[in-house]
Amino acid sequence: MNTSRNNKLNPNVVGRLSLYRRILQSLAMEGQAKVFSHALAKRAGVTASQVRRDLMTIGYTGSPSSGYDVVALGEATNLELDAPTRQPVMLLGVGNLGRAVLEYFHQAHARLEMVAAVDVDPEKVGRVISGVATYSAADLPDLIKEKGIDVAILTLPASRAQEATDLIVGAGVHSLLNFTNVRLRVPDGVFVENMDIGIALAKVAYYGRREEGRRGE
């Protein structure tokens, strides 16, 4: 709900930088060596001003004649966004969504490393799912301390989300990606990013409505 203790960038900027980085990787693949703020902006769906301003906040500087160096800027964003070391992550709730996310982690771009999945279902505990070992929820605090986990992904039933959060935050986790539809109560200094699919659906439903007095097209 509130941004964390000592990171200077705000979440919107972090999000856009991550987006720029992804685009820069594509450009590098395409063999582009340089890029102008306008081109980057177009691909990212923002204004050129926004791009320049964001790059200013990380102190990267380009050239008025040739723009930004694709590789160098990519590395600059990596430096800003990525931890100097691997970051262990855990996932709670190996259901439909949890499995999809685990699968997605195979092509992990960031420096995040999925080190543990947790479930209460005895069918799942002990098995290796999508390359990740699954543990019992009872082992949570030990697991977190042992592996030094700071980040967790919540894909468990909404009814269990708050208690699980209390448990893992107590054990040291302080950054959460929350896929459940509850708003978690967390102490100051703990970062929560909500991916609320229900709300996203409400929005597309709302704007998908075709009113009777439809003008245009």
Next chain:
Amino acid sequence: MNTSRNNKLNPNVVGRLSLYRRILQSLAMEGQAKVFSHALAKRAGVTASQVRRDLMTIGYTGSPSSGYDVVALGEATNLELDAPTRQPVMLLGVGNLGRAVLEYFHQAHARLEMVAAVDVDPEKVGRVISGVATYSAADLPDLIKEKGIDVAILTLPASRAQEATDLIVGAGVHSLLNFTNVRLRVPDGVFVENMDIGIALAKVAYYGRREEGRRGE
């Protein structure tokens, strides 16, 4: 990228109203008849002012003594958010994520009805997955017109997202929930909600970093 033609509420407000509605449903389950803005705000993770302001925009009014009527306010938000009729939705790309979303639609809260899934994989086409018939991508324009689909969910590979978008937008879809990591180019009047899991991961990774000079706790 831009809000649609004739809906008066803006996306943030729609999102919060949807959140309030969900909370009101919980409260109703718990047998609460009335609720104050503070209580609603606490559960939603916003300020009480924000709640009152949002309710003002939909014209619902409570009582200074007893607050808001849980049921009546719930119905007021339904009236504002829901289409008067069922809204047919389609999903493109029945992969890991697509299946999870289809499964999720079984407990569909909103007035959205999943009427078709689309894939290019011949293994999937023609089968019924999570209660939804799967069609070939070749049938897309017919499908959209025939079923009157205005809303689509994109869970197909990023490399195919733009072309698929062009196709379905051309056929009349004008509200998209985009799970891929590309920023779609769409004409004015088409609403796109991005659920970018990669960016969400970048954020939790960033704020999960524990800096060397860690103060507090």
Next chain:
DNA sequence: GTAACGACGTTACGTGATTCACAACAGTAT
């Protein structure tokens, strides 16, 4: 050689969203 151009970095500005603050008011207690 010099003028014109175009993109960058940065500051200033505008806009929209959120929060503040308070008058009005229903209920309650005395």
Next chain:
DNA sequence: ATACTGTTGTGAATCACGTAACGTCGTTAC
């Protein structure tokens, strides 16, 4: 009855964020 409490509805103030604008400077054209 009257004073008090606590909450609503809402105009005003604030805040955050994105956008525009502009000075600077390398490059290019002539």
